[in-house]
Amino acid sequence: xxxxxxxxxxxxxxxxxxxxxxxxxxxxxxxxxxxxxxxxxxxxxxxxxxxxxxxxxxxxxxxxxxxxxxxxxxxxxxxxxxxxxxxxxxxxxxxxxxxxxxxxxxxxxxxxxxxxxxxxxxxxxxxxxxxxxxxxxxxxxxx
Amino acid sequence: xxxxxxxxxxxxxxxxxxxxxxxxxxxxxxxxxxxxxxxxxxxxxxxxxxxxxxxxxxxxxxxxxxxxxxxxxxxxxxxxxxxxxxxxxxxxxxxxxxxxxxxxxxxxxxxxxxxxxxxxx
Numbered sequence: 001x002x003x004x005x006x007x008x009x010x011x012x013x014x015x016x017x018x019x020x021x022x023x024x025x026x027x028x029x030x031x032x033x034x035x036x037x038x039x040x041x042x043x044x045x046x047x048x049x050x051x052x053x054x055x056x057x058x059x060x061x062x063x064x065x066x067x068x069x070x071x072x073x074x075x076x077x078x079x080x081x082x083x084x085x086x087x088x089x090x091x092x093x094x095x096x097x098x099x100x101x102x103x104x105x106x107x108x109x110x111x112x113x114x115x116x117x118x119x120x121x122x123x124x125x126x127x128x129x130x131x132x133x134x135x136x137x138x139x140x141x142x143x
Numbered sequence: 144x145x146x147x148x149x150x151x152x153x154x155x156x157x158x159x160x161x162x163x164x165x166x167x168x169x170x171x172x173x174x175x176x177x178x179x180x181x182x183x184x185x186x187x188x189x190x191x192x193x194x195x196x197x198x199x200x201x202x203x204x205x206x207x208x209x210x211x212x213x214x215x216x217x218x219x220x221x222x223x224x225x226x227x228x229x230x231x232x233x234x235x236x237x238x239x240x241x242x243x244x245x246x247x248x249x250x251x252x253x254x255x256x257x258x259x260x261x262x263x264x
């Protein structure tokens with residue numbers, strides 16, 4: 001099928017190289033670590049006084065994404081534990097901040113990554129920890 | 144930073160996202176189609192950066208210049224990083240890597256347009 005070969009050579013069979021999904025997860029977390037980190041840096045350095053809570057939350061979110069990324073990259077038992085803790089914090093964070101930002105918008109004059117359950121980022125911040133936990137769970141039981 | 148260019152970039156990014164997902168579903172790595180798509184995407188992004196640079200040199204600057212420049216330069220790296228990463232990925236998830244990179248670039252150009260239209264005044 002020529003149209004299929006344009007999609008690339010056949011991949012190695014599943015299981016031959018474990019961790020493909022984890023590497024996709026690493027990519028997603030890496031992007032969010034960069035995006036949240038850059039956003040927090042700009043917010044904190046140029047207009048910290050306007051909305052300190054929101055900007056500190058941005059920085060916290062960035063830190064959590066960085067820790068999760070590092071944990072996923074390192075792998076092994078330690079790495080998985082680190083990632084598991086970071087992703088759990090992330091899930092709690094996005095749920096709590098998302099709820100608070102809708103209940104009490106005045107407390108969040110400027111957007112954070114987690115505002116409105118991550119609506120500014122197409123709800124990826126809400127979906128990402130769920131995907132992360134599912135992937136870690138699958139990998140955990142597979143060993 | 145014009146709407147037609149952003150729309151064109153989004154279309155290319157969208158097609159590349161679908162191609163990437165198609166590879167993963169077909170159990171394949173990435174091929175010539177993906178490389179051409181990523182090349183076209185990168186060319187559009189470079190064109191966009193050029194247009195923005197010329198406009199900014201001419202005195203039109205967005206209100207939030209640091210963020211704008213961050214996105215403008217950052218988005219250029221996304222397809223390149225996506226291709227390098229996907230080529231190093233031996234499993235069928237290579238396509239998903241390209242898809243994620245393309246979708247990211249597609250979203251970033253809209254954020255760029257938004258930042259550009261908030262011209263400092």
